[in-house]
Amino acid sequence: MTAQPLKGIRILDLSRLLPGPYLTQLLADLGAEVIKIETPRLGDYARLAPPEMGLGGLFEAVNRGKKSVAINYRNPRGREIFLKLAATADVILEGFKPGSGKKWKIDYEAVCTVKPDIIYCSLSGYGQEGPYRGRAGHDLNYVAVGGALGLNARSGEAPVPYGIPVADLAGGMLAAIAILGALVGRGKTGAGMYLDMALLDGVISWMTPLAGAAFFSGIDVSAGSLPLLGGLPCFNVYETADGKYLTLAALEPTFWADFCRVTARADLLPSQFNRRLGSEIAAIFRQKSRAEWLSAFAGTDGCVEAVNSFEAMLDHPQVQARGYVREENGEPVGMNSPFVFARGKSAPAPSLGEHTESALASIGLTEEEIKELAERGVIGL
16 A cells, blocks of 8 residues: 555645755655646746756656646735635745745745744755855756865866756755654644755755765865775776776675675785775776676675666666656656655646646635636636
8 A cells, every 4th residue: 555644735836947846746755735836827947948958858757746736926916826825735845046935925924924834945056045045056056066066076087067966856855854854843833934945955965974084084075085986996986898887885894805706806805995906906897898797796795786877777677676667558757756655656747737727716716716817817727
């Protein structure tokens, strides 16, 4: 049976593109009712993301099972309708530029007048305070400011953009945790909460494992020097004879012993943490193809795995066994919820304004009022 721990929780999501919708997709996967509040004509920009940006299918990927209500909340009548909906919600998420919610009179203070125990989360790039609060940015900027991009490089080489939007996803996850914490807190105290969350927060939080090296070990935190960022040959990426790549992560002595046994290099046993061993290990891996090495290390604790392409990942037996790939009619169409216990058949992403009429009827608007508002462009059906 599918578990839905957030069933009965209603979330109004005013965010667009990836960070906010990813956040509320996680909560929707856990059973929350997520209503996207979109502007009538354009809606979530992800609906129109150009394929050349590599964002095709983004909207469908992070909006499964949600509802869409199209309201021009900048219009006085639209704002009034939004606040009526807000009075029925448990959580509101917005991703506006700091100060915009207050300007449009739909900020935390405004919502508290109709729903005093609301949990209101503002998710922005740099947060609601500080010199960068109004600064525009995207994922690449946030990982750069947060120090993570500078570590994604070989020593002496230029940093390389990450293969996934690290700040968007980390910030969204962190905000989801904050919302869940606020919901638990409200269940105990009855009080709502305002949450100021930033995508930069996620990047900085993910830098936590490096803080020990910086503050206590005296190790320079720089690209290629940290033990787990290219500094240790026993924990690195290596090319095979056929031009493919493998990862070696033999940190524990027993894992290193397995590596030495499989490669018939017992002489390397005492040299596990020798930083000058990189070229020696590289030469070992260049002796066989990737498939041959994977076969040799199968059933061992040598911690050797392939560097998969996206397509290879989809076909990986462990990925298949965990059901990470969502299929329709036997064909892969996207990624499944990461919550295995909560998976169930979800509705597709909504069309713009698909649920406007039913949502407004539920808060008392008549059929004539809804028709008149649609004609004026205040709402979209």
